[in-house]
Amino acid sequence: MKSPDRFHRNATIFFYIIGILIIVVLVARLPFSDLLEVFDTIGNEALWLVIFPLVWVVPYSMTLRVLLNNRISFGQALYTQISGDAFNSITPLVGMGGEPYKAKHLSRFVSLNDSSRAIVQSRLLHALSGVIYTGIVTTACLYFFTFDTIPGLRFALWSVSISMLLGTILLVWLTMSRAPSKFSGFILSRFKLIEEVTHERLSWHKLFLGTMFRLTGRCGKFMELYLIFIILDTTPKFTDTVLVEGLIMASVSIFFFIPNGLGVNEAGIATALSITGYTAALGVVFGLVRRARMLIYALIGLVFYIIGKIYYSGNID
Numbered sequence: 520m521k522s523p524d525r526f527h528r529n530a531t532i533f534f535y536i537i538g539i540l541i542i543v544v545l546v547a548r549l550p551f552s553d554l555l556e557v558f559d560t561i562g563n564e565a566l567w568l569v570i571f572p573l574v575w576v577v578p579y580s581m582t583l584r585v586l587l588n589n590r591i592s593f594g595q596a597l598y599t600q601i602s603g604d605a606f607n608s609i610t611p612l613v614g615m616g617g618e619p620y621k622a623k624h625l626s627r628f629v630s631l632n633d634s635s636r637a638i639v640q641s642r643l644l645h646a647l648s649g650v651i652y653t654g655i656v657t658t659a660c661l662y663f664f665t666f667d668t669i670p671g672l673r674f675a676l677w678s679v680s681i682s683m684l685l686g687t688i689l690l691v692w693l694t695m696s697r698a699p700s701k702f703s704g705f706i707l708s709r710f711k712l713i714e715e716v717t718h719e720r721l722s723w724h725k726l727f728l729g730t731m732f733r734l735t736g737r738c739g740k741f742m743e744l745y746l747i748f749i750i751l752d753t754t755p756k757f758t759d760t761v762l763v764e765g766l767i768m769a770s771v772s773i774f775f776f777i778p779n780g781l782g783v784n785e786a787g788i789a790t791a792l793s794i795t796g797y798t799a800a801l802g803v804v805f806g807l808v809r810r811a812r813m814l815i816y817a818l819i820g821l822v823f824y825i826i827g828k829i830y831y832s833g834n835i836d
Contacts, residue, residue: 535778546807554803561750565750576600578735579732580593585729585732587633587634602617602827604617605817625637640721640729644729651687657769659761663758664758669794675769744763767788784809785806
């Protein structure tokens with residue numbers, strides 16, 4: 520009988536392969552000359568994508584400060600966010616592989632009980648902002664487009680929008696309950712990391728402020744899509760960018776089990792751009808450029824982690 524760890528590892532590898540195959544199919548079905556033509560339009564402006572993640576990493580870091588009552592500095596929160604994001608990207612655990620690392624690192628500055636609870640609450644606020652944001656952009660897509668050319672797409676987007684509304688209600692209740700502190704307390708006591716655990720509810724003020732910071736960061740990712748259009752020498756309509764973001768978020772919601780949305784995000788982008796009249800080659804290259812940015816950001820996060828590891832080993836036990 521296979522162990523749960525082995526089953527999880529095999530399932531993850533399987534879904535990675537599925538994602539890669541989707542990208543291969545998208546690329547293979549296009550004339551190579553068309554792809555080269557679009558790639559040729561990429562200039563030095565693409566370097567902006569290397570630092571552009573700061574647009575959402577900064578407000579995400581502010582969420583950690585809010586949850587910890589500003590007991591950590593902005594630099595400490597920023598380092599935790601960037602290095603933790605790298606582990607989320609490379610660890611196949613539904614985008615949450617870096618959360619234990621974040622909690623452990625923040626325990627250098629606050630108690631492990633507080634850092635663990637803050638990380639669980641931060642993850643719930645991230646999920647809450649995600650369902651709110653997804654509901655907004657998918658509803659906007661339904662308002663701006665009819666989707667007559669793709670049977671079933673309109674129904675799928677309606678289903679996502681309605682489920683996001685229900686998800687918002689559920690996540691607000693869950694986040695405001697004692698569940699986050701009880702969950703972190705269970706993990707800490709289970710592994711004998713701490714004996715006494717205090718259970719605290721999140722205040723409405725922190726819920727609102729943390730969610731606003733997260734939504735601000737998500738709007739930054741929307742701006743990134745517009746930047747990629749510009750890099751590919753294209754000036755999009757606002758509605759074009761809305762549709763691309765809508766189908767990315769819908770694909771994330773429907774195919775959440777695919778690690779990092781590999782392949783399905785690119786398929787969503789290609790579908791969105793084909794609906795709005797852009798070439799298939801532009802849609803594929805758009806997705807590949809965005810995926811390259813994600814990989815570079817993960818590598819930068821690992822560099823941050825290594826530098827921080829050296830720095831903190833010499834300053835804090």
